[in-house]
Amino acid sequence: MNKLLIASLTVLLIASFANAQKGILGFTPLYQGYTQEQYTCMRNSENNFKYQNLVEKQIWGYDRYHKEGYKYALNVGLSTNSIYIPCINLDKEQFPYFTQENQALTFLKYFRQNYDVLKGDFVWIVIEQNQTKNCQWHTDTTINCGILDEIATQVRRTTVGANNFGFLSSKNDWNALFGNKCNRYNTFPLHYKNYDNKPNFSDWNEQKFGGWAKPTMKTYAKGKFECYVDSDLTVY
């Protein structure tokens, strides 16, 4: 997923399907949002989408299509989640501006200006290995856990983030970055990735990590197309 995220603005649409809620994590080209027609198509599809999830990668700054997509989605009754991908930036001399604090505060400032948590908005913080160059996590799990604490502190400080954020990761990513040293976030919602093509949580016992007792959302498939949107599929 990471490579696609690096090259794109992401949209996640969650849908009702039988008892489970199903959704889509779609990827738009950078600097090019979806049209209103595409949101309408998603709304009208048999998947009955409910939520839209747009990605934010702070080292690029804020993408204006984020806001546009949010409006298009609202027009057809879809509410929005946001995804925040922190740049870890271990090279503080070369990129002095990108401290965790600056990144999180800048992101949350725009988030507050453009979103409405009362309409279902929510921030997922992406925890993945193999970020873009200059944005990689450390190889030391203790240092990484300290960085995560810093990110969470910044998000918590803002009113919007206090009760409206969770983590998006996978067993593989989380264990590689933190081992079992950072299990203190398990009271926050978790969105995990496991591309097993099963729209349910039957894999959770074998996928669990980070001390979470149960997940909130799962990305279970990738490389799908919905309304001409390159998508991953989610369930919650």
Ligand SMILES: *[C@@H]1O[C@H](CO)[C@@H](O)[C@H](O)[C@H]1NC(C)=O
């Ligand atoms: C990320 O990088 C590690 C170390 O190079 C590698 O083992 C792993 O397969 C990579 N993961 C992905 C999802 O590319």
Ligand SMILES: *[C@@H]1O[C@H](CO)[C@@H](O)[C@H](O)[C@H]1NC(C)=O
């Ligand atoms: C999960 O989904 C798979 C694939 O659709 C299905 O075979 C399996 O029975 C489901 N498990 C549960 C517990 O619903």
